[in-house]
Amino acid sequence: MDGIYCICLMIDFLKKIFGIRQPDEAKSAPLSKGAPDIAPSGNGPVVLKAHEHHINLKLVSKNAIRVVQILQQAGFKAFLVGGAVRDLILGQTPKDFDIATDATPEEVRRLFRRAFLIGRRFQIVHVRMGRDDLFEVTTFRGNSKKPAQVDESGRLLSDNTFGTQEEDAARRDFTINALYYNPTDQTLLDYHHGIQDLNSKTLRIIGDATQRYREDPVRMLRVVRFAAKLGFTLDKATSEPIYELRNLLDNIPSARLFDETLKLLMSGHAMSCLNELRAYNLHGSLLPLLDKALADPKSARFIETALDRTDQRINEGKTVSPGFLFAALLWMEVQEQWEANQADGEYPIPALVDAAHTVLDRQTASLAIQRRIASDMMDIWLLQPRLERRSGKSVFKILDNSHFRAAFDFLLIRCNAGDLDAETGEWWKAFVAGSAEERQTLLETLSKRAADNSRSRKRRRRRKKRPVSPDLAPTTTHDAPTA
Helix, strand or coil: CCHHHHHHHHHHHHHHHHCCCCCHHHHHCCCCCCCCCCCCCCCCCEEECHHHHCCCHHHCCHHHHHHHHHHHHCCCCEEEECHHHHHHHCCCCCCCCEEEECCCHHHHHHHCCCEEEECCCCCEEEEEECCCEEEEEEECECCCCCCCCECCCCCECCCCCECCHHHHHHHCCEHHHCEEEECCCCEEEECCCHHHHHHHCEECECCCHHHHHHHCCHHHHHHHHHHHHHCCEECHHHHHHHHHHHHHHHHCCHHHHHHHHHHHHCCCCHHHHHHHHHHCCCHHHCCCCHHHHHHCHHHHHHHHHHHHHHHHHHHCCCCCCHHHHHHHHHHHHHHHHHHHHHHCCCCHHHHHHHHHHHHHHHHHCCCCCCHHHHHHHHHHHHHHHHHHHCCCCHHHHHHCCCCHHHHHHHHHHHHHCCCCCHHHHHHHHHHHHCCHHHHHHHHHHHHHHHHHHHHHHHHHHCCCCCCCCHHHCCCCCCCCCCC
């Protein structure tokens, strides 16, 4: 018997023992407890049936449906909410499913064996179902009767206030994310004309944009990410305050800025996101070296090639290393510093190590790149001269390096972008794919070519004997014979 079904039966059994009655309205329609059947007047939600919103239930995670149903069986409201619903309406398969409920975090935790409370500013519950599925379950947020705790710029410091579903919808950031879907009866609740904005491809913030950005300046980065990812146009009232308030990002902890930057770069539309960041001048708090990198045509071509390749991997469902992404964004800056260090007399490898540390220090002053990711970046950079050299037995040692694949892909992007000759990339492709004999042949050919080049250089260096000028020739004297 299915494990979740057994849990639901056990919950019902315990309710009967302790005399807890299931509300009649929850028995008949778990979603619609208190929700109208038709579009209400005033600020109530528009209710859409399955034939109106056209969501394909097959695209919904079965485990997400189980979480919703367990909450509903316990007498609570429960919905899929946010980006998952937006993607379903657009006919896309969501990467993750968030759930909103009127159950408190503690009530949610008691219903699931593998549930964990997280968060300080606003408590949520992580529920793990099956082997790999992790769901974020949040309690409806409301408006506190007490003044909210904010800092001097207006940023919310504490937000653990629960409320009604209508209040929760008003607290969400964008109209297209204030959509609630119940997979049990397949009804959709739309509180802020989100369906209309989805149809017109408009990104609109809920409420007063200036106030919402002050509450959480990271919303400005989310605006950029969603606009680039979805190809939507920003509503005028949503875009205008960004120019005035962009400096508020300087007050956000650098670790949180790093997380948001990573979301931008791993959205599958990285270059579009960077262009949107620059359009609103938001990149200064995240990637201060970006303007200089993109101003140089060679550097810009390299970054575009790297990000296009990353987007391709993400859209194919393949993994992407954050270290690889940041290594690509900062590589040209590292190269410039590397050349400067060598011009000052440093040996190549120490010069590269020093250049890498210098550039990382400049970047981490505004964006706290995690130590593990910074270490991956260093390894990718330091493997580049070894990959270029391709000397003897060290080639086989490079193959055993845990970062070889990332460094190899990085080298291929350098070749495609014109940062390195294409022959080096083709040689490594053949070496990686080749048999033991083929690899040996490649090494021998490379060694022979190096020897020929060395002999050629020696011949060019050898000087011909120049004739000695008569004026400089030594003179010999002979004594006259004596009688």
